[in-house]
Amino acid sequence: MTPTFDKIHLKFKLNGSSFDHDELKEVAYSLVKEGEAFEKVAGNFLLDWLDSKDYILVSTSGTTGLPKTIKINKKHMVNSAIMTGDFFKIQPGDTALHCLPSRYISGKMMLVRAMILGLELDMVAPTLHPAYDDEKDYDFCAMIPLQLKNSLNRLQHIKTLIVGGASVSKALIDSLQDLETSVYETFGMTETISHFAVKKLNHNTSMSKAFETLPDVRISKNENDCLVVDAPKLSDAIIVTNDLVNMVSEHQFEIIGRYDNMINSGGVKVYPELIELKLQDLIEPRFFIASETDNDLGQKVILVIEGETADFDKEVFSQLDKHEVPKMVYTIPKFLVTETGKLQRKKILDTILT
Structure with a gap:
């Protein structure tokens, strides 16, 4: 049966406890009322996710301009979670660490993946030095590059880690090569419901510079050599980006830079x-x-x-x-x-x- 946004996976856990739809709504109210600042943000998102509307409002980061609020369909977020789960072979009952700000799409999607895929999710404060239990085994985690850099000596129990939100330096990539953790750089934006392409950064003999798209994502470039993304499972509209690219294949591309830069x-x-x-x-x-x-x-x-x-x-x-x-x-x-x-x-x- 295809998951839907109004259902919570039976194996979903948050900070060690199981919750159904109504129980999770009570937890969300509690986080908003009594939680720390990052928990209030997560609680507000959970309340939005658990309501009857089929969309949520998400703020962009404002990296290249003024922050803006866009409407995202919840079914597209469900599709994104499933696509990520399929690509990384995430299974119900797998453990995951959430250390990103839930204010933005990357942090929201960690919660959605857990609820849809049935993950046991531990949520910690989204600081640059995430304070997680580094003796606990985690199957999946997402970080920004600075968090990854600051956690290099504490990753031995994380199986798969995705890193995004900013570019990953060559020095940081070099430091990943002897880690047992499999690390992938992601590429995406709020409009594509977090990432739609990934690039393996270690355990990779070819060390390709190209990102590879997730299944059911078609890419091309326009007359300005900017990436065009056609991902009907993630967006009703074709997305024209400001990212200058070299097309390696119909599913792979290399980033040159920003057209506006x-x-x-x-x-x-x-x-x-x-x-x-x-x-x-x-x-x-x-x-x-x-x-x-x-x-x-x-x-x-x-x-x-x-x-x-x-x-x-x-x-x-x-x-x-x-x-x-x-x-x-x-x-x-x-x-x-x-x-x-x-x-x-x-x-x-x-x-x-x-």
């Missing part, structure tokens, strides 16, 4: 994410590549570094093509990030350039 410097198209990839092992502090207006070039490439000073050897620019070399270097003491760890590039640039 692309720099036109003297008529040459420059992709900040590709420059960052070349420099990521050469500049120690966090940094990113952006642009500012230039009278001659139209836009000129700039480097923004987190810290009080730009203390690095300019010789690192020898790794770049001529048109990729930053014309200016700016510093800012602390980068602004979203709750899921993404850099708020626009807000940071507004602070520096205005």
Whole structure:
């Protein structure tokens, strides 16, 4: 029988206790009334999930613009949970760790997966250093890159871990290679109900740079080389993204960068994410590549570094093509990030350039 949003799997548990639909609603009320801040958020989502409406309202993270609220069909969230369960071979009764903010789609989907797939879910505060029982066996977990980085020495009892919300650095990927945990990077957005494509980061001899779509997801690119996603089980509409891609196959793609980040410097198209990839092992502090207006070039490439000073050897620019070399270097003491760890590039640039 196909699961539906108004049914709770018989094997579902939350923090060690089983609940049916009505009991879980009481738990949700209790979390909202008496829980910690992260539990109140989870409780409010559970109340929305357990009501009679066939949709929920979800806020986007606001990484590339102002946060917005969109309507998502609950049946699409159920489909997403099943697709993830099928891909990772998750079984009823498997254990899962929830350490993401339930405010956003990634955290909401951990709860939905547990209720739909019948998981025994432990929920802890969504901090950058998740305080979970690292002696307990977990079959499945999701983290953002900073949480993964901070938990590298505590993952021995997690079987499968997905990481998303922000890009995963090469240094972090290198640190995963000797872990027994299978780690996958995910790709998606609120509009696609969390991820619709994954890429294995370790235990992978080919170390492909390409993301592979989940079943029943069709991809293409438009005239701007931006990814187009046709996933009828996840969205009624075809989604045109701002992500520049190389198509590897009909089910695989490589990310170049964001179309809205692309720099036109003297008529040459420059992709900040590709420059960052070349420099990521050469500049120690966090940094990113952006642009500012230039009278001659139209836009000129700039480097923004987190810290009080730009203390690095300019010789690192020898790794770049001529048109990729930053014309200016700016510093800012602390980068602004979203709750899921993404850099708020626009807000940071507004602070520096205005």
